[in-house]
Amino acid sequence: ICKNEDIKEKVIKLHCDIYDKFSEECISSCWNIESVRFKNMFIYGNDTENYIDFVHGVNNICSKNMTGKSSIVNILNFALFDTIGVTKEDKTSIIHCGKKNGYIKLNISCNGIKYMIEKITNSMNRSSRDIISTIFKTKLYKNNNGVMNDISETTTTSTCKKIKQMLGDSEIFISHNVISTKYNHSLLNLTPLSRYKHFESVFKVEIYNK
Numbered sequence: 001i002c003k004n005e006d007i008k009e010k011v012i013k014l015h016c017d018i019y020d021k022f023s024e025e026c027i028s029s030c031w032n033i034e035s036v037r038f039k040n041m042f043i044y045g046n047d048t049e050n051y052i053d054f055v056h057g058v059n060n061i062c063s064k065n066m067t068g069k070s071s072i073v074n075i076l077n078f079a080l081f082d083t084i085g086v087t088k089e090d091k092t093s094i095i096h097c098g099k100k101n102g103y104i105k106l107n108i109s110c111n112g113i114k115y116m117i118e119k120i121t122n123s124m125n126r127s128s129r130d131i132i133s134t135i136f137k138t139k140l141y142k143n144n145n146g147v148m149n150d151i152s153e154t155t156t157t158s159t160c161k162k163i164k165q166m167l168g169d170s171e172i173f174i175s176h177n178v179i180s181t182k183y184n185h186s187l188l189n190l191t192p193l194s195r196y197k198h199f200e201s202v203f204k205v206e207i208y209n210k
Contacts, residue, residue: 031110031167032056033076040095040102042071047099073178079106079117081170082138082160094136095121110166114143117163138163172202 035053043066044050052072061069074084078094095102103120118139138156140163141148153159167173175187175198190198 029111029166029168031108034107034109034114036076036079036107037105038075038103040099041075041104042094042096043068044071045096045099070180070182073174073180075104076106077170077174079104079119080108080167080173081164083170108167116141116143116148 033054035051037049037051038044039049040047061072063069074094078084084094101121103118106117108115108117118141119136120139121136136156138159139150139152140159142151143149153162171185175185175190179186179188187195187198
């Protein structure tokens with residue numbers, strides 16, 4: 001108990017200022033992946049549509065090396081956060097080698113509302129330096145009584161930003177949901193000190209150390 005009223009008032013004011021700041025910046029959401037469909041993405045080619053249904057709880061993906069386990073994580077990460085940077089790959093490797101089109105359709109539930117994130121490409125771009133890049137379009141749909149309404153922004157960049165505001169960022173997703181030797185910042189692979197700093201950052205309490 002602080003008996004100094006002046007110090008107590010300053011501490012209360014500091015706490016209120018920090019709380020107001022982060023209340024404006026932070027949007028809390030509860031979400032989970034329900035299912036994903038994809039074609040010609042990463043190691044999965046042959047123009048075949050692949051479907052994975054994610055049940056509630058822990059999903060274990062086991063297989064031999066080079067059979068597509070990491071590709072599934074990359075597909076989810078790319079659909080959710082428009083990045084595959086955790087494995088040091090670039091977007092030229094997303095579409096299966098030799099293919100010109102592909103898609104991901106990811107169904108999620110966020111705060112009790114169902115959405116679908118769609119990433120689709122049917123075009124390639126060749127730069128002046130003869131570097132080929134894949135052009136993806138991102139769409140966001142909201143389920144309204146069984147009807148999927150397009151709630152995308154006017155550009156793919158803006159739509160991806162909207163999705164990240166709903167769901168968070170890639171690093172936290174990988175850290176909390178993927179256990180693999182390929183991802184060094186998976187939660188269980190962190191040292192105790194790194195894990196402590198990680199949760200400080202997640203809960204935004206590191207500012208109290210200043």
